[in-house]
Amino acid sequence: MDLAELIEIEAIKRLKYAYMRCVDQKLWDDIVDCFTEDITVAYDSGNHSFEGRDTVVKFLSRSMPATKLTSHRAHQPEIDITGPDTAEATWAMDDAVMDLARTTTIRGAGFYSDSYRKVDGQWKICRTGYLRTYMEIFQTEEAPGFQPAPTWWWTDDNVRSLPKESDPGRGTAPIDNR
């Protein structure tokens, strides 16, 4: 390994972290910059497989309306620079999805397998997907004493009156990420 490789590795880590952040902050305009135009994805052991940047962004934004509060975390990067403009990586993944409309919380773990390509000097994700190690589904409505709590998407009033997915007004409310 040399300096050039360390610099590329740090750049790829940042790319992945920006991608994960955009998912949880629902920044669907910004996430576009993380992908090559011809990206292929195989999320959740291939259960959700898509090709092409527009298709992937549409899938992500529809999968994660404002009624789903999520944390997607990428850990433990094992990144190989495979050429001047190509790289591969394995990452550990943890995710949690608190679905306010369905009153479920899902927690899972797995491993990402990614490919990256440099386009005009910028690393982009050109292939991504993960296999799950496990997933747990909790029915939070039935859990004794369970309370979801306000976040940056929800004021106290919103939490007291939880949104339904069928309620069109909620999912499209402007989101203040700061």
Added chain:
Amino acid sequence: MDLAELIEIEAIKRLKYAYMRCVDQKLWDDIVDCFTEDITVAYDSGNHSFEGRDTVVKFLSRSMPATKLTSHRAHQPEIDITGPDTAEATWAMDDAVMDLARTTTIRGAGFYSDSYRKVDGQWKICRTGYLRTYMEIFQTEEAPGFQPAPTWWWTDDNVRSLPKESDPGRGTAPIDNR
């Protein structure tokens, strides 16, 4: 990016990791070194905002008595060196607080926004805060079959006879971190 920048980035990561570790290991004397004297914090979407190192350390140590077992994790660093002695970063955050006195466990996630400043050649946190993506509160007393388990703060006997916050003798017991 160059070597000098990579070195600063690694140093800032270590600073953040030392800070997070001091919080969970309740090392209130050591945590002082992580902060500038004029630090400002806005924890939990600004619900807990303070100025000045002494005030912040006092808040942290009072918020996390020995009856609260915690894990605070900083992930996915996106660090920008903005000058010879200044830097900014965004981090993903996961936290869990198992409150033995209140028999609740809180799990949450969010994003930190930090500023750093070099003082006498050492990076320090001069501004920090986070916005939550979500938080879940579990009443563990009511959870079927739930058991908390011994840790380095509690012997088996202590766990069988769980402390109350009103029990002054417990929270001040000497803590063996090794």
Added chain:
Amino acid sequence: MDLAELIEIEAIKRLKYAYMRCVDQKLWDDIVDCFTEDITVAYDSGNHSFEGRDTVVKFLSRSMPATKLTSHRAHQPEIDITGPDTAEATWAMDDAVMDLARTTTIRGAGFYSDSYRKVDGQWKICRTGYLRTYMEIFQTEEAPGFQPAPTWWWTDDNVRSLPKESDPGRGTAPIDNR
């Protein structure tokens, strides 16, 4: 810190990440390469202490049969290169173990303390162990509406008919990690 040190630090991170991945993917042949022959371990505050690579690998593989779905995560590395062939590190640790046979899920957190040694130019773990900050045990069978979900080790049919530890045919089934 200089370039040589940054390169060693990145190499040690990769070693640790490969080790953690091998544990969760149950790659007991591959994990051997992560350890020196004379490795000593003190897992779970020393409750599980062993010496020697073969003994450690045997413990790990027996502790984590196919009926236990796990995520072990190492975070927040504070790595010190202490000599040309030696290094020390502290890591934050999160773990979750979903035991399908006992219908429990355990979630915990703590801190690793590691030593590394270079053998024939490759970093290896020569000492590792962790102290827990806390652990929570959930009886998932009794949790209202709880569902475990298929993973790469279990087809839908396997999940509907959950294995018991006493069922010898299950734990030895071939595992497809891709």
